[in-house]
Amino acid sequence: MATPSLLFKQLFDQASGTYTYLLADSISKDAILIDSVFEKYSRDLSLIQELDLNLIACLETHCHADHVTAAWLFKHTLGSKILASINSGIEVLDQQLSAGDVIEFGSKHLKVIETPGHTDGCVSYLLDDESMVFTGDSLLIRGCGRTDFQQGSAAKLYRSITEGLFSLPEACLVYPGHDYSGRTASSIGEEKKLNPRIGGQANENDFVGYMDNMQLPHPKETRHSCSGELKGG
Ligand SMILES: N[C@@H](CCC(=O)N[C@@H](CS)C(=O)NCC(=O)O)C(=O)O
Numbered sequence: 001m002a003t004p005s006l007l008f009k010q011l012f013d014q015a016s017g018t019y020t021y022l023l024a025d026s027i028s029k030d031a032i033l034i035d036s037v038f039e040k041y042s043r044d045l046s047l048i049q050e051l052d053l054n055l056i057a058c059l060e061t062h063c064h065a066d067h068v069t070a071a072w073l074f075k076h077t078l079g080s081k082i083l084a085s086i087n088s089g090i091e092v093l094d095q096q097l098s099a100g101d102v103i104e105f106g107s108k109h110l111k112v113i114e115t116p117g118h119t120d121g122c123v124s125y126l127l128d129d130e131s132m133v134f135t136g137d138s139l140l141i142r143g144c145g146r147t148d149f150q151q152g153s154a155a156k157l158y159r160s161i162t163e164g165l166f167s168l169p170e171a172c173l174v175y176p177g178h179d180y181s182g183r184t185a186s187s188i189g190e191e192k193k194l195n196p197r198i199g200g201q202a203n204e205n206d207f208v209g210y211m212d213n214m215q216l217p218h219p220k221e222t223r224h225s226c227s228g229e230l231k232g233g
């Protein structure tokens with residue numbers, strides 16, 4: 001009998017610099033979609049149908065300020081569930097997630113790690129064999145999520161990254177929620193060493209000082225809060 005392998009696709013939305021991740025068990029065809037984008041619904045629906053996958057759930061890493069999720073559309077057409085943190089502020093969830101919760105798809109699963117700081121309801125999803133972690137906007141490649149709005153807290157994010165994500169195996173691949181310069185993945189070891197905000201010798205004071213002085217413009221697409229049908233992602 002064939003052994004199930006992981007089917008994995010990293011998808012990109014140019015307008016918001018967002019990554020969407022499709023994961024599936026190659027035998028059972030059960031699939032999960034992480035951080036879908038409203039405008040990319042048709043692209044992702046076609047892919048799911050072409051690959052003959054059974055979409056179990058759309059997961060959100062947090063309530064996004066810069067794009068709207070397609071999770072509601074997938075729920076409507078495919079009957080998939082919508083899952084996000086209990087602290088996400090997203091009103092209509094099929095399951096509210098907390099630390100340690102496990103989301104199964106076929107023979108595989110993702111485990112929830114709470115990584116607040118960019119927002120209160122940020123979570124990361126760790127693959128069962130600890131080979132991949134989907135960090136949303138908690139840890140970005142050579143960066144991290146901003147902490148200047150949406151209940152952001154640089155001190156919380158420091159703890160989430162240093163005590164949570166940086167305790168994962170160095171070889172664990174980091175798949176972020178965004179990248180604004182075309183990079184696709186990193187690893188825990190690489191970010192521990194090279195992340196200019198929180199890697200190397202940076203301590204909490206360095207990090208908080210850096211984050212409190214970033215003065216980033218608000219995202220181009222900021223337009224909603226996380227309640228109701230068209231919002232929530
Ligand atoms: N330049 C981007 C910035 C978007 C932005 O603020 N992204 C958030 C994620 S929702 C963030 O945390 N960015 C961190 C950073 O750019 O360092 C845009 O305008 O779209």
Ligand SMILES: [Fe+2]
Pocket residue numbers: 062063064065066118137145
């Ligand atoms: Fe974000």
